Amino acid sequence: MSQIQENLQKIRSEIPPHVTLVAVSKTHPPEAVMEAYRAGQRVFGENKVQEMCAKFEQLPKDIEWHMIGHLQSNKVKYIVPFVHLIHGVDSFKLLTAINKEAAKQNRPVNCLLQVYIAQEETKFGFEKEEILELVRNRAFDTLPFVRVHGLMGMASNTMNETIVRNEFKALKQLFGELKSKGAFDDSFSVLSMGMSGDYQIAIEEGSTMVRVGSSIFGARSYN
Ligand SMILES: *Cc1c(COP(=O)(O)O)cnc(C)c1O
Helix, strand or coil: CCHHHHHHHHHHHHCCCCCEEEEECCCCCHHHHHHHHHCCCCEEEECCHHHHHHHHHHCCCCCEEEECCCCCHHHHHHHCCCCCEEEEECCHHHHHHHHHHHHHCCCCEEEEEEECCCCCCCCCCECHHHHHHHHHCCHHHHCCCEEEEEEEECCCCCCCHHHHHHHHHHHHHHHHHHHHHCCCCCCCCEEEECCCCCHHHHHHCCCCEEEECHHHHCCCCCC
């Protein structure tokens, strides 16, 4: 078994069956994706449109591609034909662009609303109040080609477990609130939270989808 396959097996053994593992393959070559694929992994996450499209072209068509990065409106058209889930939708403007392109291509697109939960200022996302306001105004009804399947969030990058846990708790609470309000239909069921450093805490706090990169594929090198 390769290192990637060993890592995958270990992480799978730590994740309950109701939690989906998104293997984050950004910056890693198609061969690395194939190693994970041969170990049964079918769900992969990328954060760059160009890289995701290139991998989609080259790799088996039963892979589910998840866009986890910040997405620019003008690049939406390239991923609408095949993307399985867009995690990082962080503005109504972007949702409108996705709806428009999805309508044009006649392919509804599954999205998660990214919520700003961390203390850092650099993280993208909706504020909780913004989402509640959009729900009150029935703004999502105007986007028939967007399927809001849930929420996504990133905790602060800190060793302080209490901070991380409380940020996940806040996201889970909003998730529950939107669910009990019936803000979206029954497909609103995904809570994407947790990465290599904090997925155990995220699962304890109610995550249904974790996005794990370096613990599977090793460190990334950007050059
Ligand atoms: C890169 C990335 C991940 C994976 O991070 P690791 O720490 O390598 O597990 C998860 N989510 C998002 C949004 C990312 O950009």
